[in-house]
Amino acid sequence: MGEGVRFDEAFPDLYRLAYRVSFRVLGDRGDAEDVAQEALARAHLRWARLREKPEGWIVTVATNLSIDRHRRRRRVSGLVNEPLALVDVHQSERIDLARALRHLPRRQREVVVLRYLADWSESDVAVALGVSAGAVKSHASRGLAALRHHLDLGSPQGVDDVRASG
Amino acid sequence: MFEHLDDPAPLAPTPRTLRAVLSRAVRLRRRRLVSGFALVGAVTLALGLVIGLTAPRSHPAGQVSAAFDTHVGALAVGTPVPLVNLADVVFMSDRRGFGLAFHGASTVLADTDDAGQTWKVVNDSLPADLPAQLEFADTAHGYLWGGTPSAQGTVPLWVTSDGGRTWVLAPVGPVVSDVSAIGADVWAVVGTRPISSLSATDTYPATVEVSLNDGVTWAPTATAPPVAKEPGISVADQDLELARITPARAYVLSFAPASTTGGATVGRLGYTSDGGQSWLERPDPCPRYFDVGQEMAASGTDDLWMVCASSPSGGSQAKALYRSGDGGRHWTLTAAANAPVLSGDVSLPAAGGLPVGGYVSPYSLGHENLAVLTADAAWLFPDRSGVFQTTNGGHTWAPVSGLARAGLVAGGSGNVVFVDADHGWVCEVGAGLWRTTDGVHWQHLDS
Numbered sequence: 001m002g003e004g005v006r007f008d009e010a011f012p013d014l015y016r017l018a019y020r021v022s023f024r025v026l027g028d029r030g031d032a033e034d035v036a037q038e039a040l041a042r043a044h045l046r047w048a049r050l051r052e053k054p055e056g057w058i059v060t061v062a063t064n065l066s067i068d069r070h071r072r073r074r075r076v077s078g079l080v081n082e083p084l085a086l087v088d089v090h091q092s093e094r095i096d097l098a099r100a101l102r103h104l105p106r107r108q109r110e111v112v113v114l115r116y117l118a119d120w121s122e123s124d125v126a127v128a129l130g131v132s133a134g135a136v137k138s139h140a141s142r143g144l145a146a147l148r149h150h151l152d153l154g155s156p157q158g159v160d161d162v163r164a165s166g
Numbered sequence: 167m168f169e170h171l172d173d174p175a176p177l178a179p180t181p182r183t184l185r186a187v188l189s190r191a192v193r194l195r196r197r198r199l200v201s202g203f204a205l206v207g208a209v210t211l212a213l214g215l216v217i218g219l220t221a222p223r224s225h226p227a228g229q230v231s232a233a234f235d236t237h238v239g240a241l242a243v244g245t246p247v248p249l250v251n252l253a254d255v256v257f258m259s260d261r262r263g264f265g266l267a268f269h270g271a272s273t274v275l276a277d278t279d280d281a282g283q284t285w286k287v288v289n290d291s292l293p294a295d296l297p298a299q300l301e302f303a304d305t306a307h308g309y310l311w312g313g314t315p316s317a318q319g320t321v322p323l324w325v326t327s328d329g330g331r332t333w334v335l336a337p338v339g340p341v342v343s344d345v346s347a348i349g350a351d352v353w354a355v356v357g358t359r360p361i362s363s364l365s366a367t368d369t370y371p372a373t374v375e376v377s378l379n380d381g382v383t384w385a386p387t388a389t390a391p392p393v394a395k396e397p398g399i400s401v402a403d404q405d406l407e408l409a410r411i412t413p414a415r416a417y418v419l420s421f422a423p424a425s426t427t428g429g430a431t432v433g434r435l436g437y438t439s440d441g442g443q444s445w446l447e448r449p450d451p452c453p454r455y456f457d458v459g460q461e462m463a464a465s466g467t468d469d470l471w472m473v474c475a476s477s478p479s480g481g482s483q484a485k486a487l488y489r490s491g492d493g494g495r496h497w498t499l500t501a502a503a504n505a506p507v508l509s510g511d512v513s514l515p516a517a518g519g520l521p522v523g524g525y526v527s528p529y530s531l532g533h534e535n536l537a538v539l540t541a542d543a544a545w546l547f548p549d550r551s552g553v554f555q556t557t558n559g560g561h562t563w564a565p566v567s568g569l570a571r572a573g574l575v576a577g578g579s580g581n582v583v584f585v586d587a588d589h590g591w592v593c594e595v596g597a598g599l600w601r602t603t604d605g606v607h608w609q610h611l612d613s
Contacts, residue, residue: 008184011179011187012178012179015179015183015187016176016178016179019173019176019179020172020173020176023172023176024168024172025171027171029173029177032173033177037183037186037187037190038190040187041187041188041190041191042191044187045191045315046315047315048315048316048317048319048361048362049319049361049362069477093171094171097171116167116168117168119169
């Protein structure tokens with residue numbers, strides 16, 4: 001994204017990006033929209049500094065907001081008469097995912113989020129975080145291994161991901 | 167590897183979504199205080215947030231708005247502005263007001279001389295777009311600041327002396343966080359270093375500058391107010407509010423949430439009664455588990471209202487209202503919502519009718535959604551909720567039934583504005599404007 005890109009021009013793609021990662025963690029459209037809007041609003045206030053490479057910042061903020069929201073939702077659940085969401089067959093996995101991400105070290109979390117929640121390539125993650133591709137592979141591998149403690153990632157795909165990551 | 171967790175049918179962002187985000191950005195920036203004591207010239211900012219992509223309303227105004235939004239090229243002065251496009255309004259009297267309105271992704275200045283019934287374009291090439299903030303001392307002299315920081319990390323202040331037709335860069339800054347004008351006497355809370363010069367670990371250097379000639383020349387107050395130190399990374403949405411009670415008496419409320427300090431939430435309240443020659447620090451009543459924000463309003467020189475807000479979730483948010491009758495020296499918990507459960511502090515009351523639903527902060531800040539008229543009467547419009555009113559000093563709150571009867575749909579977001587006890591407006595972004603002329607009955611204005 002070039003230096004001259006205006007916020008409203010970049011908005012649709014960035015919003016979809018924020019919504020996608022938020023929904024993967026939260027599984028609720030209303031909350032995911034709320035988080036996406038919050039992330040984009042914060043980005044707007046920092047646009048002068050973000051306009052060159054906003055995507056990584058957006059993904060990271062949206063994920064952190066989602067994790068926070070997930071934690072808050074658990075704290076207040078049962079206390080507020082919230083409407084019941086549609087049945088989400090992946091709810092337990094999302095809960096585990098949020099918990100697992102919360103416990104990752106910061107850099108590992110950033111890499112895992114960009115690499116696997118946002119589906120970025122290793123090279124894109126390296127550019128976004130300003131680190132080497134080797135560092136991305138290392139963090140991704142360790143981060144994914146840590147996720148295994150919380151998630152059932154014993155599938156062949158999970159194994160392949162680790163191998164592909166280095 | 168997480169594709170199976172995707173939304174199978176994600177909704178595409180629309181121009182309305184962009185508006186909602188811009189409105190939220192406005193709210194993040196804005197920590198304004200209203201002085202109900204200085205009712206004449208009370209500022210009203212009507213911004214809102216439309217959460218979710220609600221179905222378009224079956225209303226002719228929607229067609230008018232669409233035509234306005236899709237208009238290509240400059241808008242002539244006098245072009246009618248649909249009320250649903252208004253994002254921020256201020257009133258100087260029961261008839262005259264100005265407003266910022268969305269025009270596609272840009273912002274125009276509009277004015278009204280018929281109590282908000284109709285609005286017309288004054289300027290379609292403002293030097294700052296939303297989330298800019300707007301204040302007018304009278305029908306000629308106005309102030310515009312905020313919006314997206316420049317590439318140099320500045321947030322300038324623009325001044326008009328001809329009712330918004332032309333704007334001049336004011337020699338104050340470089341980062342203007344809040345402005346309050348009482349006649350020609352104007353104060354601004356400013357950051358003394360450009361945002362771009364601050365590192366993530368720097369704290370925010372802020373002070374107060376004063377102009378006595380409608381914003382033409384400026385000078386700092388003799389001393390700076392106490393402010394919460396927030397790391398530089400969050401300067402862009404620095405939580406600073408300026409409340410002028412009289413030309414000499416003012417409060418500066420600053421708030422640094424835990425998410426920016428890396429530690430505990432910090433709130434500080436500075437007070438001056440000598441025009442900024444000296445500042446005292448008053449206690450901040452909000453317990454630290456109200457970790458998102460706080461806002462303050464005043465009905466008089468000593469009567470202060472402070473609303474504390476926790477992190478929102480699922481449309482709900484714990485809130486607490488504290489009152490002070492001695493200028494902030496002492497505070498009394500007046501009402502709370504869900505706070506005991508959230509905090510584990512059973513000393514907080516769960517009663518009082520302060521709504522659990524809706525967000526007070528950081529999405530609805532300062533006087534945008536809290537209007538305090540007297541020591542007894544106030545209105546509150548939390549985001550994603552409806553408008554609530556108290557007539558007993560905040561001890562109990564109830565929905566304003568007259569607004570529902572006039573067509574305001576609860577669940578949106580917007581702002582409450584009063585210039586006196588009878589004349590007020592409620593703006594719901596994307597829905598329009600409502601007005602009362604007796605403080606009881608409400609009318610939906612329709613252009």
